[in-house]
Structures are given as C-alpha cells and as structure tokens.
Amino acid sequence: MLQPELNERLSRVGKGTPAGELYRRYWLPVAAAAELDENPVKPVRILGEDLVLYRSEAGELGLVARKCPHRGASLAYGFPDGPGLRCAYHGWLFDGTGSCLEQPNQEPASPRLRERASITGYPVRELAGLIFAYLGEGPAPALPLLDLFTLEENDTQFRDIGSAIIPCNWLQIMENSFDPTHVEWLHGKYFNYTLERAGEEPTELAGHHIKIGFDLVDYGIIKRRLREGQTEESEDWRTGHPVYFPHILKVGGYGLQSLQIRVPVDDTNTLHFWYCWFDVEEKFSHLVQQVRQLPDIYDVKLQNDDGTFRMDTIDSQDAMVWVTQGPIASRHDENLSSSDQGIALFRTLLRKQLDANEADEPVMNVYDPATESNVIELPMERKELGFGGASKGNPVSAFLRTQSLYSPRLTALSKLIDAEAEQASRVPS
Structure with missing residues (x-):
C-alpha cells in the first residue's frame, strides 16, 4: 500500500510537482x-x-x-x-x-x-x-531513437498509429505493464467468457502462471512469465516485455511490433499511443501497397456508445481496469500480493528517479544531445500469441483482435485478403 502523501508524489504531474518535473525531463x-x-x-x-x-x-x-x-x-x-x-x-x-x-x-x-x-x-x-x-527548462536532451522509430514502410511492412485519451492517471496505466498474471484472467478466462457468449473461437492466453520475474536494466525493467507447459527457453521467459522508463511498453508477436506510449495529459487523463508496425507475408505484398495509401492514424474506440467498455479487444479490456480504479487510484487501501512484485519494483524505481531529479542528479534515459543518432534496441518476443478469431486463415484477423477494430489500414487489408481467398475458391481446380 501507499500512504496518500506518497501516492500524490508519484501520481501528480502538474508543474512543480515531483512527477511533473521528472516528466519534463523527457x-x-x-x-x-x-x-x-x-x-x-x-x-x-x-x-x-x-x-x-x-x-x-x-x-x-x-x-x-x-x-x-x-x-x-x-x-x-x-x-x-x-x-x-x-x-x-x-x-x-x-x-x-x-x-x-x-x-x-x-x-x-x-x-x-x-x-x-x-x-x-x-x-x-x-x-x-x-x-x-x-516541456523542461534549459537545453533539451537527445530525442531517444528507439528501434521501431527507425523502420521504414515497404511492400511487406507498414505502420499504424492509434491513440485515445484514457480518463485516469498515468501511473495506474503503467502499473498494469508490471502485472503479468492479469493476462491469465482478464485476457484469458474473462476474454473466453465473452467470446463464448458471442459464439466465437477462444483465445489461448488462459494458461496458468507458474513463475514470474522482473529484471532491472539500464533503460527500465523487463518483465517475464512462465506458464504451464512452457520451459525457461520460451520467449515469455527468455525475452519478456521491456518497459522503457518512464512510460513506454514494448510488445510483439504474430507479425506485430509495437510501443504503447503513455503521456500524462493532466492528473486524471492520459494520452495513449499504440505505435505499431505490421509484417505481412510476401504473398500479400501487392495488397499492402494498396492499404498504404490509407491514413496511418486512427482513434482507438475503447467504449460503447452507452459508455460501457468494449470487451472484444485486449486494449479495451485493459482500459476497463485502468479507468474503473478511479481518476487517481487509491493505494492506501490496496492489498498487494506476491504476484504484484513488479508493481512494487516500478514504484521503487520511480521514487528513486524522483529523488535523483530533485537532487539535480542524472535520471534514467535522459541522454546527452551528442548521442541522438544512437539507436536504442529493445528486446521483443516474436512468437505467435495465438489470439482467437483467425479461423478463416486470415492472419489479419489476429491483429484485429490485439489492436483496434478501427484501423483503416488493417481493416482494409483484412477485407482484401478475404476477397482474394473467396475469388480463389471460385476458380475451378
């Protein structure tokens, strides 16, 4: 648990607040x-x-x-x-x-x-x-050149940028990134419950966690998980998910490479970017050329018209638990367990960086401008995550399950692939 005074110190981002002044270094x-x-x-x-x-x-x-x-x-x-x-x-x-x-x-x-x-x-x-x-004072540091920022579109690779304003404090969004076991329940058992009710194929993310781990690295924290049936050679454990301090999570799999970037709008709202790159098989390269003419930006719709959260995408499921904790999560009455060790680690790291910034000491990931051309490579899983909904043999349907149903490029590509498959099925053998 966190006492209200410490919770305020970690959460508030206005000018002159500890977290607000730290964020102004980036x-x-x-x-x-x-x-x-x-x-x-x-x-x-x-x-x-x-x-x-x-x-x-x-x-x-x-x-x-x-x-x-x-x-x-x-x-x-x-x-x-x-x-x-x-x-x-x-x-x-x-x-x-x-x-x-x-x-x-x-x-x-x-x-x-x-x-x-x-x-x-x-x-x-x-x-x-x-x-x-x-937004800081004095000379600006280097603008970090993360690896995904160096990619270029081609016939088998294209970019998508989704965004949404999440009506809650930035910290409860980031803490979710250090909570591996919620995948088993929120994105596994609960997702299967909603898919079953809709008559759709289940997801394969319901495996029970038998081990979790977290490593402090130069740029932040890597979280790792081991589920039933996996060995420590699996990417879930060997590679894991890196978090680039203070506000970027990198995830990947099934042809997807993405950065989830969380930027505080104010104390109770967060601008969330889904910065994604998709790798498509060579046989669909002619279709990729067509969808690249469409916009690469879109709004991520996380809620239904009545204000309830959609439960048919991973992102909207996450947003539901972020927002329903309240505008700024109360942490003095929480009951952390052993599965929350990553959250505790991130809070400790954040406190140390706040202290360092107030003492005019170096803080994590603030670089000298002379290093601006240096590419920052972050590890990433490459495996197929196995989301349900790919029963037609259309790989894009799996992407749609992980991202938003509102990406113009991704939606168009899925329809083009389906149309080609339907046309091919009509050609006499």
Missing part, C-alpha cells in the same frame, strides 16, 4: 504528424498545460501557450501566417519560441509591449510519424 509525443495534414493547428493538453501545436506555412512546427496575451482568446483558433501562428481575434503573431512578432493596429508600434506579450513556447520535433515536445 521528450513526449503530443500528436501524430498526420493529424496536422487537414488542419495545421491542433489544441493539446500535456502535463496540465493547455497548448497549441501548429505547422507554419514554411513547414516548421511550433508549440505555444493556448491563451493569447492580448485579450485572452484561444490560439487554438489561430491560423499559420509566415513564420508563426496568428491570433484570429486581432492578428497578433507568435513564433515557436512564444515571441510576439507583430501587433497590428498598434500606433505607434511599441517594442516594449511586444516584448511583454511573449508567451510560453516549447521545442518540438517530428520523428517517425510522431511529434514530440520537450
């Missing part, structure tokens, strides 16, 4: 780059700050405070003009540093007024389809 994804294609101005809220992300007419990115310092109108309704973003109300122009470049209708012009009108501006960078921001 580059954080705030949007997918393609989100600015239709509208180059997007309001974002990160770490409790209301901001506006924009792409200038010259193609440069900016991230500035949302409130115009003139009369307080929202710059989310501003428009790109030349090197910056212009307020729709009176046309004041701001660049990516937050400097006020122009104040139309001021006669005579007042350099002092323009200087006073500066607003907060943060560095932003585009990498691998995502837009990252650094």
